[in-house]
Amino acid sequence: MVRGRGPRTGSTREEHGRGVLGHRVLRATGRPPLRRAVNLGLPAVWGALAISYKMACPLAQQNGLGARVATSAVFFMVGAGLILHVRRVLLRELRQIRRVAGAAQNVLLRPLPPRIDGLDIAAAQLSADHGASIGGDLYEAIATEHGVRVVMGDVRGHGLGAIGTAAAVLGSFREAAHDEAELGGVLRRLERALARHLRERDRAEHSSAGLDPEGPAAEEFVTVLLLEIRGDGEVHALNCGHPWPYLLARGHVRPLVRVEPLPPLGPFPLPARLPAEPCGRLRPGEGLFLHTDGAEDARDARGRFFPLLPALAAAVRDGPVVPQAVLRAVFTGLLRHTGGRPDDDVALLVLHNDRRPLALKQGRVSQHVPR
Template identity: 50%
Template sequence: MRCRQALVFTLPGLWVVAVVLCELLRPLGTQFTELLAATPAIACAGTGRRQCILLGGACALFALLPVGPSGHTGAGTRAGTCAAILAVIVASYLTTGRRRRLAQELEHAKEVATAAQHALLRPLPDRLDGVALAAGHLAAGRGGVGSVGGDLYEAQSTDHGLRVVMGDVRGHGLPALATVAALLGGFREAAHDEPALPGVLRRLDRTLQRHLRDRADQTEDGAAGGAGEEFVTLLLLQVGPGGEITTLNCGHPWPHRLTPTGAVSLAPGDPLPPLGLFPLPAEPPTTALGPLRPGETLVLHTDGAEDARDAAGAFFPLTGVLAETVHTAPAGGLTPAAVVDRVRDALLRHTGGRLTDDAAVLALAPAHDRPGPAALPAPPPRPALARACRRA
């Protein structure tokens, strides 16, 4: 990386030296001095710094001094080359200023989009309704607004139990982020209002359809703008008072269950189609995953965690990483935060930090009730206070 940066900085000077050497060693009748006019443009394309552009232009002008066989070149030719160099310097200088302003605007837009995503994907509390929680998210891309992800997750403590949603919006960028905002807002309301999971799913489906219609109305080509191609994979999960787990799956990957002996990928049945593609059935079927026992951890994730590839094209071994996490767990047992951190670190190592799709991981486990501090014995009463109590 450093060698590449050094080459970029020295390239304008190397270009000038190469032109001068060609001019000195040229055969009769060939001229290379006109190529000096490209020096400021090379500096502009390479470093993008105005100081380098001015320095490269100065070197190109200095190289016009008559040396060797080029000293017999006509004054008109050298004057024309000098004018061309000055013109390229001015154009490159102005172009660099515009590029800097555009880069600053892009950086500002990236900061705003990232802040909006952090506001939407709020950190989960460490514990809700006796369940320990942790979640993490990695957005695809290498920076810019397009790297804002379309994954979503949330957990709400309700009168009906702990309710969790994990979803994946098709696409990236600000349109996907707007869909994430609409669905999270709908879930935070429906999770408390609806007594059963199918009611929550129907509310989310109506929220998505309304959001897509509003977005289509706001765009000039809304009818053909791809709104009908938008869909969301979704997994709704409820942990009842007794620890029993009920789910509703709309095209989303099933979770993994971590036990003291290893990791198991759950696949209790075929999921429903993703939201936005087909109407929901009149009674969406729920699936029971059994109780969440002490010592077990349930890991929810988006398909970006399974479909991530390394440089050789190999998929990320999510089940293997989870199994290794169980086998290398400390004596005190796993925590959801440790599981999420382990998966995130392994995913970044596997992909070299360049994900092609967003990835989100959420882990939940029965919380360990820690006994509070023992009550201290009451201090013996002071003699004066004891005597006053006896007289009373």
């Protein structure tokens, strides 16, 4: 009997996404058997040559100065060859690791298009771990029938655990942004995805240690900011412990809203009602600056915080809001302030409303249409 397949759920798609990531990682790390044999066999050959020279060559048995010099030269050449071989293998492994990191980053934090539904976008992330290309910060922007929906989040901690949590939240958002009519429904989906991920991770960790799972650790949490920018420029938001964005316009910068956010996702359940916070209208020419707390909390050698608001004001003081220019100015200032070594991951996302206003006969603006 042939069984029909049910509707494709969010968890199934998340498993498919993990499968794609695993396929790309395996493809990036695959090593031909011949290369493995060469990597293992070459040092053995060098060692065998050195031993054969010492045991069989008559010159190596002599104690004269010339014989000792020749023996030392032989062993020096063998040692130098082994060092060069090891160095070449390590450099090859480093290139493989960087390819793996690039493949993972393209799946987890895929590059955003420069323009979505009339909004110019620029985003970037800076990892605090030296050599790392991804961390616990996350962002995404998607055009839906409900408007352009944006998420910006920050997972507590660093390392593989934070990356896995970020992947779970992002995978859920990419589905829920299209499926849920209300922004509150999207946030509830993120909460369920996070709880499921933490349960599965906790069960796997306890099973590997031979212990019984006790449930997800209470210390795990994710700050999340959800934005919905509708076709007429109206902005609605839900904020769980994340910094509020800044509204950018030529010559001035101000916080988008000054409402106390909800607690971060994880430690506490969401309230029964989740009405989205109205944030006014994003008019043509204006922009939004979203960031993680690593931008405002970055300190210099004297312990002073990075002046984010003055940096933004300087970036839009003499010209229009250009996302790439704002991003470049803030990152340049932040790296200069921290001496090129920030203590926390930093993610920035800049939106600019480039929609053309459509006026009525009476001269009033009715809506904004993308160019």
